[in-house]
Amino acid sequence: MKQNLFVYNTLTRKKEEFKPLNAPHVGMYVCGPTVYSDVHMGNCRTYISFDLIFRYLQHLGYKVRYVRNVTDAGHLEGDADEGEDKITKKAKLEKLEPMEVVQQYTVGFREVMKTFNTLPPSIEPTATGHIIEQIEMVKGILDKGLAYEVDGSVYFDVEKYNNSQDYGVLSGRNLEDMLNNTRTLGGQDEKHGKLDFALWIKAKPEHLMKWPSPWSVGFPGWHLECSAMSHKYLGDQFDIHGGGLDLVPTHHTNEIAQNMACCGKNPARYWVHTNMLTVNGQKMSKSLGNSFLPHELFSGNNHILSKGYSPMMVRFFMLQAHYRSTLDFGNEAMEASEKGFKRLMNALSLLDGLKTNSSTEVEIQPLIDRCYEAMNDDFNSPVLIAELFEASRIINSVHDNKLKIDSKNLELLKNMMHTFVFDVLGLKDEQTENDDLPKIMDFIVDLRNEAKVNKDYATSDKIRNGLQQIGFQLKDGKEGTTWSKA
Numbered sequence: 276m277k278q279n280l281f282v283y284n285t286l287t288r289k290k291e292e293f294k295p296l297n298a299p300h301v302g303m304y305v306c307g308p309t310v311y312s313d314v315h316m317g318n319c320r321t322y323i324s325f326d327l328i329f330r331y332l333q334h335l336g337y338k339v340r341y342v343r344n345v346t347d348a349g350h351l352e353g354d355a356d357e358g359e360d361k362i363t364k365k366a367k368l369e370k371l372e373p374m375e376v377v378q379q380y381t382v383g384f385r386e387v388m389k390t391f392n393t394l395p396p397s398i399e400p401t402a403t404g405h406i407i408e409q410i411e412m413v414k415g416i417l418d419k420g421l422a423y424e425v426d427g428s429v430y431f432d433v434e435k436y437n438n439s440q441d442y443g444v445l446s447g448r449n450l451e452d453m454l455n456n457t458r459t460l461g462g463q464d465e466k467h468g469k470l471d472f473a474l475w476i477k478a479k480p481e482h483l484m485k486w487p488s489p490w491s492v493g494f495p496g497w498h499l500e501c502s503a504m505s506h507k508y509l510g511d512q513f514d515i516h517g518g519g520l521d522l523v524p525t526h527h528t529n530e531i532a533q534n535m536a537c538c539g540k541n542p543a544r545y546w547v548h549t550n551m552l553t554v555n556g557q558k559m560s561k562s563l564g565n566s567f568l569p570h571e572l573f574s575g576n577n578h579i580l581s582k583g584y585s586p587m588m589v590r591f592f593m594l595q596a597h598y599r600s601t602l603d604f605g606n607e608a609m610e611a612s613e614k615g616f617k618r619l620m621n622a623l624s625l626l627d628g629l630k631t632n633s634s635t636e637v638e639i640q641p642l643i644d645r646c647y648e649a650m651n652d653d654f655n656s657p658v659l660i661a662e663l664f665e666a667s668r669i670i671n672s673v674h675d676n677k678l679k680i681d682s683k684n685l686e687l688l689k690n691m692m693h694t695f696v697f698d699v700l701g702l703k704d705e706q707t708e709n710d711d712l713p714k715i716m717d718f719i720v721d722l723r724n725e726a727k728v729n730k731d732y733a734t735s736d737k738i739r740n741g742l743q744q745i746g747f748q749l750k751d752g753k754e755g756t757t758w759s760k761a
């Protein structure tokens with residue numbers, strides 16, 4: 276392990292040395308998307324930030340079990356216990372089965388995540404796949420006397436819980452404060468207290484997704500799935516729990532209360548929160564109507580943008596801000612970032628052709644140490660990128676014969692650039708990728724031609740159909756076979 280990693284913990288409001296419960300194993304849970312619409316760039320920022328954290332922990336040698344759920348039931352419109360289920364509403368609107376909505380947006384989410392080169396989590400559990408675990412958790416909380424049933428619905432008793440525990444431990448707010456600043460919402464008359472929240476909700480007849488339980492045919496409260504699934508896959512207590520900062524006051528506060536009530540432990544030792552992507556200083560959100568979809572950004576097809584940006588460029592733009600700072604989305608900032616990204620990729624392309632000298636005028640080890648220092652300081656990617664720009668300057672100077680480097684230092688430099696740019700920041704050189712594609716496609720077309728000459732039509736059809744399935748069209752003409760991407 277390279278030096279010691281420090282992580283900002285929302286729970287203690289300070290940076291703390293990262294000491295996993297069970298090194299080299301690390302358990303990390305991140306709240307996933309509610310799959311009722313396309314993920315916007317704000318959501319993407321949060322998942323790219325946790326991808327950076329996942330990658331760096333793995334780079335340090337930790338064996339990370341990264342659990343990121345998919346919310347496919349239970350998340351109501353108002354983010355509280357009122358309104359319709361977001362997925363059901365969409366399903367009715369589009370005359371689809373709720374599970375068709377779920378499938379469409381889960382697949383879309385995974386595609387977007389892949390485009391941004393984020394690594395898949397170790398487990399992606401769904402709320403609907405864990406109804407039994409959630410019911411068991413409700414029973415556990417009822418057994419402890421910290422929840423009550425009213426007409427088929429079950430609510431968490433916040434004030435009673437707060438008698439022995441600190442309900443506001445994560446947000447740093449006290450109960451009085453919260454009680455005074457919470458408005459009473461409609462549909463809450465069943466609740467004993469203003470802050471109480473639903474663990475199980477009795478379904479109205481028109482509700483589409485519902486399950487039998489000891490209390491009613493209904494569905495779980497939104498906060499419950501994360502408590503139940505993190506507990507199932509990571510145990511009573513694990514290392515990191517993450518999500519966007521907007522989840523602190525309610526969703527994560529309630530998750531802690533549920534796990535404490537049921538299992539006696541705060542589920543995570545380090546609570547890590549990403550800050551918001553903003554547009555003109557305002558949080559990007561679907562309900563405010565200021566959200567950008569990834570494909571609008573790639574194509575430039577949005578009134579705020581003057582042109583499109585490539586996925587890796589967007590990832591780089593995101594990583595140029597620290598995950599705990601807000602990041603404002605705009606043309607100028609994107610353009611400045613694009614220049615930097617090109618500079619970095621250009622330096623990388625020069626690396627292999629650099630000539631070495633018997634002596635060196637530059638030492639790379641201190642630069643490598645500074646890269647680790649940056650990442651060990653709460654995953655400080657902007658400082659890391661500044662060090663990588665310094666490395667790019669060195670590469671350009673050696674390339675222009677203005678600086679001498681020996682083979683040992685060049686080896687260190689190559690290693691450092693590959694490690695931090697590709698493995699840790701998770702960037703890809705889109706240029707070389709595109710350069711390689713025609714060569715690969717020509718090779719496949721040759722293979723197919725060979726099969727046809729040998730009258731092995733089964734193979735030649737398999738190649739054509741297989742390519743078609745992943746979006747490539749082959750066309751046989753007089754001049755031979757040509758290919759195109761749909």
Ligand code: AMP
Pocket residue numbers: 306307308309316317318319320321518519520521522549550551552553558559560
């Ligand atoms: P949701 O699908 O609304 O539950 O959100 C999924 C994740 O995206 C949560 O962790 C949110 O905190 C996060 N998120 C939502 N809006 C933004 C934003 N504007 N910037 C960064 N993260 C966001």
Ligand code: ZN
Pocket residue numbers: 305306307501526
């Ligand atoms: Zn959650």
